[in-house]
Amino acid sequence: MTDAVDTSEDGAAGHEGLDARSRILTDLADVDGHLGFIEGLLARHELSASERAWVEAEVARVRQRQADPCVTMAVVGEFSAGKSSFINALLREELFETDAVQGTTAAATIISPGPERVLRVHGRAGDEGEVVAGPAGRDEIARELAARTSGAGMRGRYLGLEHPSDFLASGVRIIDTPGTNSLSQWHDAVTRRAILELADACIVLTPAVEPLSQTLRGFLRDNLADQLPSCVFVLTKIDLVRPRERARVEAYARRVLADEFGLPDARVLAYCSLPEQEGYADGNRDAEAAILGLLRERRIQLQVTRCVALLERILLALRARMRQTADDRRRERERLEEATCEDVDEFVSERRAGLLHEFQDRVDGGRRHLLAELDELAASVREEAERGLDACANQTQVRAYLSQGLVDRLARWQKRALARLDDGRGELAEAETVRAATRDARAAFEREFLAQYRTLAALGRELAIPVDVASGLDDTKTAEVVTDGGLAEEAARSEVADTNRFVGSIAGGAAAGAAIGSAVPGVGTLIGAAAGGLVGFMGWSSASSDPTRVRKLRDAVRDSVRAATTAYLDAFGRAVTQGYLAYANQAWRALDQLMADYRSVYGRAVALMRERDRAEQRRVERELEELQADGRLVERRMEELRRIRERLLEL
Known part of the structure; x- marks a missing residue:
């Protein structure tokens, strides 16, 4: 932008009839040129109706003063x-x-x-x-x-x-x-x-x-x-x-x-x-x-001096208004920068990483609590297994305990353990930790999505994807994960099958040990074979009740009973924790799908919003640059008017 200069014939004609000194004064003041500059500012910048009316009235006053024959x-x-x-x-x-x-x-x-x-x-x-x-x-x-x-x-x-x-x-x-x-x-x-x-x-x-x-x-x-x-x-x-x-x-x-x-x-x-x-x-x-x-x-000097003073007054007011407008544009630019929405892919990826970390922390906390309960339950069953073996008074009872008693004890313990881990609705109690983590993660994601892309709501879009369409994370479907694919029924089915297999495979010696290894979940054939080998080595005599012989027999099989019990408990614990983690994984996959659905549903709308915001930022930046450029021109004009006024006072 350049300063507007009046080169019209009317401006030159206005000097007719003036003496040489008056013409010097009018040329020095260049009132028409300054008025043209002010009118150019009015055309380029927004002013309120009252501000524009005031400036236009002041401009009219200057023009009236120029044409006024009176002092x-x-x-x-x-x-x-x-x-x-x-x-x-x-x-x-x-x-x-x-x-x-x-x-x-x-x-x-x-x-x-x-x-x-x-x-x-x-x-x-x-x-x-x-x-x-x-x-x-x-x-x-x-x-x-x-x-x-x-x-x-x-x-x-x-x-x-x-x-x-x-x-x-x-x-x-x-x-x-x-x-x-x-x-x-x-x-x-x-x-x-x-x-x-x-x-x-x-x-x-x-x-x-x-x-x-x-x-x-x-x-x-x-x-x-x-x-x-x-x-x-x-x-x-x-x-x-x-x-x-x-x-x-x-x-x-x-x-x-x-x-x-x-x-x-x-x-x-x-x-x-x-x-x-x-x-x-x-x-x-x-x-x-x-x-x-x-x-x-x-007369001419006084009138020109007054016109210059009025011009300064107008420019002072315009400068103040332009500075205020520039400050408004800077604040608008900052607001736009803060409000410009993030790319959906970047937003989802960033929030996914944060939510996954939080989700994993809570799931891990639930798993640690579950393991602590399993450890407490395991201690009780180990004591029961030892007491059951110590209660055997003869070889026949030891043999019966190995063939059926230990299995019965483990089966009863498993029922008690499942009852304790149950939340009263046939579901794993610790699954509520996963459900709560899932609900909180979803709520956090949707809340942050709404805050980031609030303009979508203003455009009439619903910023919530229905559960049954996108995630399947409501309480009903979460419960079905435990009930239908859950741990209790699977453990019960395994218990029945393994017990039947164990009971129907008792033969004695190493074969019996192998049967124990295959019957008790997680025992392993080596541990079972060791127990069975000891039994076979010592022989089975149902009538023998010699305390010393019975004690030696109990001591001979004690480590194997302990190993079998530990292996069973480990297998049971793995089944429970793996089921818990499988449920957590399923919940996270549903959450992941929810976020992917948001990405696909709103990606295009957000891209348009971002382009609109960038266009608005470019507009504000252009207006700010124009204001700053015109502000520099106003400063130069005001300095020029100050010099003119000083020169007029000297003449």
């Missing part, structure tokens, strides 16, 4: 400084009240040249206003002015007076302002607004009996610092100062202006606002001529 002169001073009397003297007519009462003037009055006296009330600068008097004579206008300039009812409004004065006909417009040190703070606000928005030049009135009071100096520093070099300072009520002291009063005022405000060449004039006073007419005419001469001489 607008604000009369500024403290209350009782003689502003109303001074204006009456300039108009050669008693229109404004001159009572020495604080707050005589409470509203600004703009007095313009016109063929007749007409008084209007304006709501804002630039409107046509409502005629409240006129064309009328002096008395009626004076009454209306007195009624309307002295009350708070005019707050936010101002008066416009047209008057056929010779002074105004010279191309001057006067603004009568409230006193700067009024007890009402809004009076000061009215004066500040008139100075900043309406006036080309200021006539500062100060009583000769107390020139440039401290309160007036404070007001000038705060509100007229830039305009002071072009101000005219008028010592009013000069008739109240002895003739021989007047020069000293003027010298004092010049010294204050030079020392405190850096104005060694300040224009200081004396003025008597009372027409009945003789001997002051020539001085007043000289003062008026000096004021008119200054305004005529510097």
Whole structure:
């Protein structure tokens, strides 16, 4: 983007009729070029309706000021400084009240040249206003002015007076302002607004009996610092100062202006606002001529300077708005970056890994708890197996215990173990750990999916895949895993088959040991053969009840009984834990399928969302870059206007 420069013939034609100095001033200010730049900003950037209306009104005011044939002169001073009397003297007519009462003037009055006296009330600068008097004579206008300039009812409004004065006909417009040190703070606000928005030049009135009071100096520093070099300072009520002291009063005022405000060449004039006073007419005419001469001489400079000040005011407001918009765009960019949804494949893969780790931890916890219960149960069955063997009083009982008693004990223990591991519904109690882990993992995944892709819900998509379609992880189907493919029934079936096989295969010796190994789940033929070999070696005598022989027989087979019991317990434990883990694996596969279904169902929609978000990010980035580029242009324009204003004050 580049600065807009007005090269139209209309811009050049606007210089016709100007002297060389005026043309230099207008070319230096390049008001049209700056207005074109501002209008370009308006076309490129969004503003609220009120902001745009304000800028457009300010631009119109600058253009109106360019075309205005009059110089607008604000009369500024403290209350009782003689502003109303001074204006009456300039108009050669008693229109404004001159009572020495604080707050005589409470509203600004703009007095313009016109063929007749007409008084209007304006709501804002630039409107046509409502005629409240006129064309009328002096008395009626004076009454209306007195009624309307002295009350708070005019707050936010101002008066416009047209008057056929010779002074105004010279191309001057006067603004009568409230006193700067009024007890009402809004009076000061009215004066500040008139100075900043309406006036080309200021006539500062100060009583000769107390020139440039401290309160007036404070007001000038705060509100007229830039305009002071072009101000005219008028010592009013000069008739109240002895003739021989007047020069000293003027010298004092010049010294204050030079020392405190850096104005060694300040224009200081004396003025008597009372027409009945003789001997002051020539001085007043000289003062008026000096004021008119200054305004005529510097009309273009004053108007151009005011236009530049208005341009700066507009650019300051636009800069502030653009900075705010840029901050908004940065926040929007950050929000978009945070809200841009993750790729579904990446999201599912990442969450799958995290959920699998959490799921495995909980399943492992359940397995450890299950093993602890099995160990506790195993200790009891080992004691029972030892007690059963020790209870055998003869060889026949030992043989019966080996052939059937141990198997019966193991079968009874298995029923008790299964009953203890049962949750009361025919299911493995520890399966609830898997179900809870599965429910929590699914809930976590769907919750995070909804948070990541919440826009899908706004688009009307249902962010939940039905259980019976995708996962089969509800409690009913989870229970079926244990019931139908579960551990209890399988263990029971194995118990019946193995017991029958064991009972029907008793023969004796090594063959008996092999039968034990094949009958008891997990015993193994080597352990069974060892037990059977000992039995065969010692021989079987059902009648022998010799305690020593029986004890030796029990001791001979004890290790084999222990080994057979341990092998059976190990086989039972493996069957239970493998069933538990198989159930957990089945549950995880269902979870995995659920996540895969989310990936397939929402993948396309998420891809479109991501592309939309990226496009929105690119748009915001472009707008931010444009704002930053235009912000740099505004800064350069403002710096250029500051240099122009300084140069205009030097000319």
